[in-house]
Amino acid sequence: MPIEVQETGPLTRLAAVTVPAAEYRREVDKSLKQLAGRVKVKGFRKGHIPLSVMRQRYGDAVTREVIEELVQKYVSDLVKQHDNVLFLGTPQINELPVEDKGALQFNIDLELRPNIDPIGYMGLEVEKPEPAVDSAAIDAQLEQLREQAASLEPVLHRTTILEGDTVVVDFAFVGDNPELENFKGDDAQLEVGSKNALPGINEALIGAEFGAVLEPEITLDDNFPVENLRGQSVAVRLTVKAVKKRVLPEINDDFAKASGQAETLLDLRSKLRKELEAQREHQAMHLAEESLMDRLIAQNDFELPPLFVDSQLEHGARQRVQQMLGQQEVDLEALGLDLTQIKEAIREETIAQIKGEFLLMAIAEKEQLKLDDADMKAYFEHRAAHANVPARQIEGYMRQDRERWRQATALALLEKTRQFLLKEATLKNVAWPSESAELDELGADAPAEVGDEQE
Template sequence: MQVSVDTTSPIERRIKVQVPAAEVDEAVAARLKDAAKTVRMDGFRKGKVPMSVIRQRYGRGVRDEVVGEVMRERYVRAISENALNPAGYPQIEADVNEEGKDLEFTATLEIYPEVELSSIEGAEIERPVVEVSETDVDEMIDTLRKQNAGWEAVERPAEDGDQVTIDFQGFLGDEPFEGGSAEGHELVIGSGSFIPGFEEQLIGARAGEDKTIEVTFPEDYQAEQLAGQDATFKVKVQAVKGQALPEVDAEFIEKFGVEDGDLDRFRAEVKQNMIREANQAADNRVKQQVLEALKKANDIPVPQALVQQETEGLKRQAAQQFGLGEDFDVSQLPDELFAEQAKSRVQVGLLLAEVIKTHELDASDDEIRAKVEELAQQYQDPQQVVEYYMANDQMKTQVRSAVLEEKAVDVLLEQANVKDVAMSYQEALAAAQQQGEVADEGEEEAESDEQDEQKQA
């Protein structure tokens, strides 16, 4: 077997392979001979069909089958002998495939880039320092009250945030349009669930009142016959209800796992959860700044095969997030919506894998357990969560990846200029959300770990 490897880009290789004709032809002949033993054909007894007939009838198909197997086997041998680390599957095409001639084929593949890490020395990193105040706790408890609020009828006019029960019918001109009417519909003013401008016109309405509401459908409205159209809605307000916030009493407190209903214990638990959330938001903000600095310092080429794999994963996540169902065909979602994010995640994964490899980072079982115990604190039965994670190899692998990534970020932080910045609880959460950092950490770490293992395979 003759092999030549051409470098067509920093991450692309073109392998040309030549296999002696005798090897292929002998393999084809042997396969045809085996087939002849079982072939049934009119006019011949089983196993007695002449080889000339067998070759004429099945020769092309058998040769294609054998050549496919030979090309795959020789491709694997070629990348092994030349120490190539493929990223994804190759494109293999036969250049010469004729009986009596050497088989020649070309395999084009992407490989993992060779990464020589550049330091992020000089990068400016802001590290939030967050203090959760008693006022923050009061606001959180008010939020919990609103989330558990009921509704009660009020005599006053409707206000923003009230729930109104309405009958309505929509008209284009003087004609009612399909799907534009309902009875007994419960609408929270300010929820944004109706056409822009509709809900605001209900402010000030009283129970029993008739209203005429004029709106314009958005240009991008899903029903094309309504998009951009001026419409009139005739509305009957059946009821106006205001939020009935629950009292912070023992019954309310017990809903949140404080079985004795003690207010001080409840406030302490709420504050502890807020501190944990704030610290996570601060850590995520630091992490994202570090990763951006790492990418900026190391603009490595990214294999398109890995980007496509990541794109498909992001599509599945999006389908799940928007409740499109397990049977939804994610190929309907355009690649362009996810390509930039996919490329960024692949780049970060490759760079973090190199940091972990370069600094010989590892995660012990004790460190994995400590991380699991930290994550489990947000659940009602932390011990049950710990036992589940530690008994599940896949979950442990994800947590191991999270620990390794945290260690890699800590190593990189030592190279940067870190400035502590005081932030309120709300500021820390808003900053983290703005950077898109509120994500499923386990999935992201698992992908990084998987790329690490592939790279070193």
């Protein structure tokens, strides 16, 4: 048999694929003949070059192409034979034909979607926080607006740096370590005393003279991007170019008018209350969805295919690094980065997310939920509210590409299923969570694509 599949676990299979020698030779000869009609070889007319000459000149390159095409063909046949394939590993070639003799053999790991028959999903008790807004919340919002309106003004009546000052510095690591040569910058602003500064920076700046050039020894902390340098002490040159202080405006009617949102402080407080109530109601529904998913997963325990989970952890960890560094593409090897710790840190939430989406898809199928135009409109409006852009802009972007539109419809169906379950749930009002426990509003971040076949 060309394809033999061995069960290696509840959701894992190992496929051993054999491409018959006759088929392999036929494909190699076919490709060589096609190439003979396109290339020029001295002493022969185009299209009349002997196969022996073509094999001698182009055999290696053509063989590589044929092997790749045959592997892709047989993998595609394998997927067609198993309609519940979720994830494909990397083909591992075990045997190559020698001098066009013998078969091509390779193995490939494949993982299947869990077969889920969800239970206990109707009438779940779900916790929903009360979205009440008190005066303290409005005061906190006003203070945020005040912080945003703060201005930086030069310090005029002293010559030494104090905690709370904002300094403008040029910085560069001292020495010839090639891994640090790109970590430098000009006109960087740093609030002295900030917890975000590397250990040793604040200590060097406090009490230093305006215009000083400092070379403190600092310790690279556990969050430093180059992993093998974490915990090491290095010298950094800081050139102080300016020292400024933050000046906060007074909260009064003039402040309200300057904000552009109201004419008086009373009107501004009223406006902020309405906005906060809307925001909290939105957050409360997300927290209710989170409670719903926790209970749904607790009711339906099932295994996940390990290679697929690891691929999602890898993807999530890379996204975290990209966000941290502000780059779309990151060369982990060049930066000396290891994703192991990040993957472990996000493992629990990633597994919960994957299980939740598998369950929602199974429920949508079981309840025969279908999308209509109103569902898609609601989905785009929800995305637009998070991204603070017009809904039509997001919809237009999704419609430009077939794959993006497929992802949008898949996510819209998940959202519809969550809303369906929430309507059937028993909502239990609870106190609003502490600030540290509030929902992290991720906006347009897409969840794991558990409905996709991946390679």
